[in-house]
Amino acid sequence: VQVELCFAYNQSAGNPNYRRNITLAYTLEADRDRRPPRLRFARSQSAVFHGFFSMPHTRCQKLELLLMDNVRDKLRPIIISMNYSLPLRIPEHPRLGLRSLDPYPVLNQAQILENHTEVQFQKECGQDNKCDSNLEIQAAFVSELGQPLSRLQYSRDGRKLLLSINVTNTPSRERAGEDAHEALLTLAVPPALLLSSVRPAGTCQANETIVCELGNPFKRNQRMELLIAFEVTGVTLHTRELQAQLQLSTSSHQDNLWPMTLTLLVDYTLRASLSIVNHRLQSFFGGTVMGESGMKTAEDVGSPLKYEFQVSPMGEGLTALGTLVLGLEWPYEVINGKWLLYPTEITIHGNGSWPCRPPGDLVNPLNLTLSVPGDRPPSPQRRRRQLDPGGGPAPPPVTLAAAKKAKSETKLKCGSDQARCVWLECPIPDSPAITNVTVQARVWNSTFIEDYRDFDRVSVSGWATLFLRTSIPTINMENKTVWFSVDIDSDLVEELPAEIELWLVLVAVGAGLLLLGLIILLLWKCGFFKRARTRALYEAKRQKAEMKSQPSETERLAGDY
Template sequence: MAVHLTTFVFPPFAVVKYTVEADMHRRSPRVLFLVNKLATYTGLLTMPSPKTECQVLELRLEDPVRDKLEPVVFSLNVSLDEQKPKVRKALQNLDSYPVLSHKQKVTERKEINFQKECGSDNRCTSNLQLTAAFANELLKPYPSQGKRQLLQYSSNVKKVVLLVEITNVPGPGKVAEDAHQAMLNISTPSTLRYSGVRSHVSPPEGDRGLGGILAVDLNCSFNCIVPYLYYVQDTGVECRAGETVMCELGNPLRSNEKVSLQLIFETTGINLQTREIESQLLLSTLSEQNDLYPVSVVLLIETSIQTSFSIENPLVQTYFSGEVMGESAMNTTSDVGSLVEYTFKVSVEGEPLGALGILAVEFEWPFEVTSGKWLLYLTEIVTKGTTETHCVPPGDIVNLLNLTVSYQSLSEALYRPPNYIVSLWPTGTSVL
């Protein structure tokens, strides 16, 4: 930078004091003077001087520069380096104490723009567009239902991936100049816990180099209060995890450039009450673009209950003995015949259903022969581990004859741990 004072008119033998301020009115200046490592420099020049026509000041660019759109503004203020007059009784020569005329211009202001691919007017107009979809850990998108996606959730689903693609390419009637400070803001509910991101940056055509795509894993942690910053030097993608996930896509994200992100979320917050997950994505840039609106991605949740079912001693042997008795003469279940007992074990993995639903067990049994005679008479269904001790299905199918249950044979069964104990009595006439 050169400070020229040729446009200023000074009296002979004047000492000029000048102050140059770089990147004025900014909290963090982007350039500093090398001589003092400050954004302000003050110097003196003697005018007129036959040798010195200008003062050259070198500056250093503070890297990295985030704002390349706004020009660097320099201001030059000039004043006379006035000496206090000595106290003398005799008259003094006023030529030794020059003053500036009120018509004299004492300030200058100049702007220097950063070199950028934004045309001759130095105004950048971008065309950022994004698409997003939820996918599994194999990066296969979940099926769609209209504008929403569907996840068949079970306890085996540990993570979901949000696939995001951002482009800055020309469209019909739209240019795609550099998008400065291109940012992506992603907000998700507490049902998803941010785990990390993988990024792929596709440079513009003709600038691909080897392979054409840069890919680097980016490890981030989630914090609800203080955002954390993570930077990938090779791709230029930054991500911060806080109440939202913020990713810096590039500064700038150049014309015809594409960025692909794979944001990984843990499903630790999904429970039986979760019906859907909605994520909001919003692009932003300092370049000119007036059509950047939030994009919503909705994932419907259908929960699959993981259950186990088993039968204790599925093969039961029984026998028939005693006196043959008709139905009208029967008073207790022991009059029907010997006991046949089946034990079903049912369990639900994960959290209990609670009031969200009922897990039902259906079973069929041969209760009569072709002639209509009783084969197996359902006496009682004892349950353990549920709110009720007995199961009484509708339709009067349990103990249809209202016989008195003989508990002598069921005393041990009542204190066993299985979930369901189904007691069936073979009738004397059915085995004939």
């Protein structure tokens, strides 16, 4: 920028032919009211320049000003202020008497000694150099696929949140939509959201707030899309929503830039896992039928079962916000009302051990005496070996269902029309360690002997579900389900006949053949095998024929008289 400085004077009194050389002292200052200034003088390297001007010898001076880098305010003009003065001259040798005042000129006090000049930036803002912008914003929290979000499904596995922002500056009926100078977008977000990345890169900077530079100027009909990614770190079970406030600003004229508030409801998704030590157990049934009234201990019911479930910690303390519950769909009875799997005890092992008693008195309802903990069901092979008093190797027994291969196995499961299941619930403690739930039960031996003795194996199955029970709609957890089953083999056997020695078989065969020969010989001696001569019985007897005359009817009548 070049500034031309010109001075001239006129004598207001005294000698009209006065043409002496007069030197003025002047000061130029750029952007006096702004810090930092936008210009600096090339000769002084500052926004202030002090100089002298000699008249009438010099008419004009040219000064060069340099524009500072990264000037943001290009809307308001740069004001260059100037003031000048005439240095006061004191006589070197004062003396009394009248003297000429021509060597000691003074400035007219009625004249303004300061001047201001405006330097405008080139801009597209009309003839009045005033810009009337029309900034508008649309914003929403979105998923990674770009779908708008009204609720945040928060979990420890996924902590990314995207904010999509669209800014436009288009003309409308009310506003001209001219250049928006120093267009900024300011975001105020909660501490739970940490700025991760911005597209386009380098647009936004995060301090106490997030400031995004949209353009200087943000041109007429310009559009800009921002995608801001946040890391969600400070969300807890008590967080119900996240709010972000967006504010557009510009140094151009626009009086309708109100703050915009975005609210995102938070659904806190808990993470917990459920596992089972052994999905499939092996058991058996056999022996004799025992009535319910004759049972005193759990051992009288049948072979024992033991399921062990493990619940992993969630990492967040629920306290009074909800309860984690393990539910069992338990195969309780067959369809005719007879017992199926009789639950005897449910124990929870966490920070200590305590029993679980589901409502409805469904666990050990007969109050049978429980067996010693650690009881294990013997395998069918072991039970069958115990039935062999000899202790040595023996041929495998033949089961009663061995000849009925088409019906050798049947399945009873919850949800079918062959078994009736009940729902057992146990609350899981809020603990940072793994919680074990042990379910002990007995196979109701009498039911299997009476109803399933024709089957070689009966498979019984159910399932367990881990779920969250809470009255707070923003806290949820995906249900975890595992299945469990038991294969109950028939232990009803009938023994094979004793083995017969070979020589006994040979002697018996020989003795039988000898006896048969003796019988045949005896019958022959008695003539049992002789044939009778029956030819005469079948020969016809010969009769002689005699010729006699037959009397007439008259002779027969005369003879009668």
